[in-house]
Amino acid sequence: MEIRLDRKTALKKVKTLVLSSRAEVENFRIKLEKNFRTDFLPNRVERSEKSYFGVKCDLLAPEVFASSRIVVYIHGGSFVGGSRESWRGFCSSFAHAVSSRVIVPEFRLAPSYQYPSSIEDIECVMRGIIAEANAAQISDENAPAPEIILAADGSGASLAFSVLFRMDEEKRKSISKLVLFSPWLDLSFDNPIYAEKKSRDKVLNPRDIRYAAELYTAASNLSSIHVSPLKASESNFVNFPEVFIQSGENEILLSQAEQMNDLLTCHGIDCTLDVVPEMFYMFQMAGDTLLESSFAVERAGKYVNKRADLTDKELVERERLIKENNITRE
Numbered sequence: 076m077e078i079r080l081d082r083k084t085a086l087k088k089v090k091t092l093v094l095s096s097r098a099e100v101e102n103f104r105i106k107l108e109k110n111f112r113t114d115f116l117p118n119r120v121e122r123s124e125k126s127y128f129g130v131k132c133d134l135l136a137p138e139v140f141a142s143s144r145i146v147v148y149i150h151g152g153s154f155v156g157g158s159r160e161s162w163r164g165f166c167s168s169f170a171h172a173v174s175s176r177v178i179v180p181e182f183r184l185a186p187s188y189q190y191p192s193s194i195e196d197i198e199c200v201m202r203g204i205i206a207e208a209n210a211a212q213i214s215d216e217n218a219p220a221p222e223i224i225l226a227a228d229g230s231g232a233s234l235a236f237s238v239l240f241r242m243d244e245e246k247r248k249s250i251s252k253l254v255l256f257s258p259w260l261d262l263s264f265d266n267p268i269y270a271e272k273k274s275r276d277k278v279l280n281p282r283d284i285r286y287a288a289e290l291y292t293a294a295s296n297l298s299s300i301h302v303s304p305l306k307a308s309e310s311n312f313v314n315f316p317e318v319f320i321q322s323g324e325n326e327i328l329l330s331q332a333e334q335m336n337d338l339l340t341c342h343g344i345d346c347t348l349d350v351v352p353e354m355f356y357m358f359q360m361a362g363d364t365l366l367e368s369s370f371a372v373e374r375a376g377k378y379v380n381k382r383a384d385l386t387d388k389e390l391v392e393r394e395r396l397i398k399e400n401n402i403t404r405e
Contacts, residue, residue, distance in 0.1 A: 085361035085368075090278050092229065092357050094153035096286035100186065104156045111161040111360070118171035122163070125178065127203030130196045133159040133179040137171045143211075144175045144222040146379075147204060149197060149238075151229025151257075151357070153287035154185045165360050168369070172376025175224070178204065182234075190292035190302065194237045201225075201238060205249050224252045224379065225316070229357060230287065232258030236304035240311050247314040254375060255320045257357045260331040261305040262288040263298040268327055276327035278356040305334055309342045317345035319378045321371060323354030349374060 091110045094103045116122060116135070123134045148169065150162040159166075159179040170177040182196035201223075208221035227235040232255045239247060261268075262284065269281045292302055300307040318339055322332045332348060339346040351358070351371050362368040 081364045085358065085364040086277055086355060088364065089355065089357050089361050092151060092153075092157075092360065093279050093283050094155055094287050094290075096282040100155050100290070103153075107152060107156045108158065108161050111164065113164040116163065116167040118167065120167035120170055122167075127180075128199035130199045131159075131181045132200060133163060133166070133177075133181075135163070135167050135170045135177045135179065137167075137174065137176075140170070140175050141222070143219040144173075144224065145204060145208070146170070146173060146175050146177045146224040146226050146254075147197070147200060148177050148179050149182075149225070149227035149231035149234050150179065151227070151231045151259075152184070153283070154193070154230045154233075154291035155287060156184065165362070168362060168372055169226070169375070172372045173224070173379040174376070175379070177226075185292075186290040189290075190296060191237070194234055194241070194301070197234060197238050198241065201242075205246065208249065221249070222251045223249055224254060225250055226254040226256075227258070228256035228359070230259045230291075232260060233262065233302055233304060236260075236307070237301040239315065240300055240304070240307065244314045247316075250316045252379060253316050253318045254379065255318065255332075256359050256375075257322050257326060257328060258320060258332060258335070259284065259328065260335050261303045262291075263303045263306065264294070265298075266303075268330070271327070274327045275325040276356060277325070279327055281327070305331060305338065307338070312339070312342045312344055315339075315342075315344050317347075319347045319349065319375060321349040321351065321359070321375055323356060323358050324350055324352050325354060326356045328356065347378060349378075 088110055091106050119138050121136050125132045125134045148166050150157045159181050162179055166177050166179050180197055180200045183192040204223055208223060212218060212221055225235050235253060271281060288297055296302050298306055300311060320332045320336060322329050336346045336348040351367060354367060358365060359368050359371050
């Protein structure tokens with residue numbers, strides 16, 4: 076497969092991840108699935124299906140993975156679109172990068188199923204994953220301690236925080252990391268981005284965020300920490316996992332990522348904010364047209380695996396893979 080580096084095509088594709096305030100929900104869903112659904116899984120990742128308390132999930136397994144680690148990935152899609160099928164390609168790349176199996180739940184979507192339906196579905200999956208991890212630990216005392224990671228992008232970040240906030244403090248200890256791509260963190264009416272007249276963000280705008288928020292839940296819920304996690308206080312972060320946030324420099328939501336970084340750090344939570352120069356909202360999902368996408372996902376994987384910077388040998392290997400896969404730098 077040849078990867079042609081084409082920023083214009085990447086932007087056009089990524090724009091279909093966002094529900095426009097002028098679009099019908101069903102048309103948005105169809106277009107999103109058309110652009111991102113794929114039968115090809117990269118890096119020889121294998122897919123199977125699992126179900127936790129009635130919630131169907133993809134189980135994506137790379138060739139090499141840490142047996143004690145599992146990632147639950149919550150897809151974005153403006154709360155109303157997206158599926159395990161349309162996120163299958165990206166989550167397979169992510170599974171390879173983090174050397175882990177990745178679970179992608181098929182949760183209910185707004186507006187037919189408003190808040191907190193999607194959160195409840197993800198909670199079912201988390202309950203099953205935690206039970207499996209505990210059972211494995213009991214059956215083999217010499218096995219490494221289980222590592223459960225929660226990951227999300229876009230509107231999925233709001234769901235991820237809510238799942239963690241709704242856990243009891245003891246159960247929250249079982250989640251080791253939270254990994255976020257271009258997160259939505261404040262949907263409240265007093266969100267400062269609604270007052271912005273001009274933005275460098277060519278993908279997402281305040282009208283789209285507000286439209287999606289209104290379809291997702293009643294106006295009275297928008298300032299809740301379960302919808303707008305930036306409203307959380309110190310008591311909500313007891314036993315909270317460490318956090319990795321990756322955003323593009325040109326995102327309208329970058330200020331929210333920076334605020335969350337400050338909030339977590341203030342409350343003693345280890346947070347890493349990775350801002351990628353000149354990049355736009357969810358550029359990570361344009362891996363077939365943008366080399367920065369692949370390298371950004373690599374950095375997320377490096378964080379999860381706690382690896383140091385690439386060695387000279389690894390840099391040489393990367394160049395070999397680029398040539399082997401006909402990746403062109405145009």
